[in-house]
Amino acid sequence: NAGVTQTPKFQVLKTGQSMTLQCAQDMNHNSMYWYRQDPGMGLRLIYYSASEGTTDKGEVPNGYNVSRLNKREFSLRLESAAPSQTSVYFCASSEFRGNSPLHFGNGTRLTVT
């Protein structure tokens, strides 16, 4: 089973460039999430989608946009990358609310110079 697939694995951008991080899950999960992980800061929620067709801001949404294209796919877009967005980005999905655990992708390491 593929689970949660994120692309790309690595990316280097120059300040001001744009890019989209792709995420797809094949587990028919309802909820999907985007987190960023920075040293000493843990995982911070950027955006989430509790169901197809809905998206909500998390803790650190500024500078990002998301699209829940369908039940499987949840993309994260950086319109104008900044060095402060250098981070490791994780996509995750969850079957339903409650005690259903998160299933994580392998992460994307993004560097903005």
Place this chain on the structure above:
Amino acid sequence: AQTVTQSQPEMSVQEAETVTLSCTYDTSESDYYLFWYKQPPSRQMILVIRQEAYKQQNATENRFSVNFQKAAKSFSLKISDSQLGDAAMYFCAYRLNRDDKIIFGKGTRLHILP
């Protein structure tokens, strides 16, 4: 705002000993769920244990158990008989059932000393 606090950035424990990682959270709601995740050097996130807030009984999974104190908003993780493979970052997380948002703490890096 929901917050999750892990007050120990790093901890060390001797192999085969027991260690407890602390986690506190802040909420005024009553319907929520708590999780501990492990992140080894491979960067993969792995579920360790979970607890429903409405259950008084503490969850256990083999060598891992929690001490859930709802009134104190505390959710600590106890690892018994520590093994070298337990070395990792451990994250506490909190999920409100109302909006499905899942918030993580900053993590505790656990070192296992042989």
